[in-house]
Amino acid sequence: MAKDKPKISLLLSGGGARAAYQVGVLKAISEWYPRVHHSPFTIYCGTSAGAINVTAIACYASCFRLGVKKLEWIWSRLHSRRVFSASALGMTGYLAAQWFARLQADHHERPPFGLLNNRPLRQLLNQVNNYKRLEKQILAGNLHGISVTVSSYKSGQSVSFFQGQDELSEWDRAKSKGRRSLITTEHLLASSAIPLVFPAARLGQAYYGDGSIHQLAPLRPSLKMGADKILIIDLINQKLDERDYTKAPGLATLGGHLMDTIFSDTLTADLEHLSRTNALIEALPTEQQQKLGMKVVDHVHLFPSQSFEPLAQKYYCHMPPMTRTLMRLIGISPKDDAAITSYILFEPAYINALIELGYQDTLEKEAMLRNFLK
Secondary structure: OOOOOOOEEEEEOOOHHHHHHHHHHHHHHHOOOOOOOOOOOOEEEEEOHHHHHHHHHHOOOOOHHHHHHHHHHHHHOOOHHHOOOOOHHHHHHHHHHHHHHOOOOOOOOOOOOOOOOOHHHHHHHHHHOOOHHHHHHHHOOOOOEEEEEEEEOOOOOEEEEEEEOOOOOOEEEOOEEEEEOOOOHHHHHHHOOOOOOOOOEEEOOEEEEOOOOOOOOOOHHHHHOOOOEEEEEOOOOOOOOOOOOOOOOOHHHHHHHHHHHHHHHHHHHHHHHHHHHHHHHHHOOHHHHHHHOOOOOEEEEEOOOOOOHHHHHHHHHHOOHHHHHHHHHOOOOOOOOHHHHHHHOOOHHHHHHHHHHHHHHHHHOHHHHHHHOO
């Protein structure tokens, strides 16, 4: 990696099954490079499902197209049963175990609660990720740093576990801290543990959940690791259809609003803050910028051109019957309440549609992105 080249960070936000859209974006970008070309990104930051994606391709920082092809192969063949126990026996047995555990005496340690058992996801991540490759990419200079953000249920803080070059330092800021660690499956499970849907994961002596919950500054890990440019692939849900807002919101509507807020609103605010900071820095003389150790950080914010909900409605019938039944029992219609369905519809038809959407959206912005990634 040339020292004079800018450090470009890839920032992937969370969104459950929606993260397949990010695979389509990366697929399009990878086709602009030769087969054995190194990745244009040297810093990788991810939250929730985005953390799973960045880890998978960071392992192949020396061969970008290979890493993206492997990631696409995994996603395009994904089924719900590879992410959570989707059979009738598996789901009822898991929920019964959760219920019985809470009937035990207080001195018995209770397992973390989640409607879905994500043990299959742990097995999948252990199979497809070679975490030793991360350190090899760092030593070879192909990878400057990788960060996985989680939320601490103990402290209420956002914690970014990072692995990278020796020059990277830990940080402590308001409601946020960065800690050096070797990235493992447990970090990915913690970062992707959507509240109430998947159980929290234990790291050390504390439990952690989805990294988007307490993440007030999603850009911070990229900035702390020295990024000069940041490419953000967001999974914000475009609200293209007007709804009847005179009706009282039900459980699904409230849940959809909360999920969209957790995964997108803080990023929008942080991007506004970055733009204002860049404007202030540009107004300073070059000598003053160097004296203060400040620099302008360019960014590109990509997000879907279409809403996820029509696709979720179209393919909801592919969802396992027991999952649909469970959602109906808690007052959610898998088809009509598509905002929530779009997060957990881990089925090939829906996944491939999202990959294609990300691919086409990126091709429309090819000229701008090629210039940004120079």
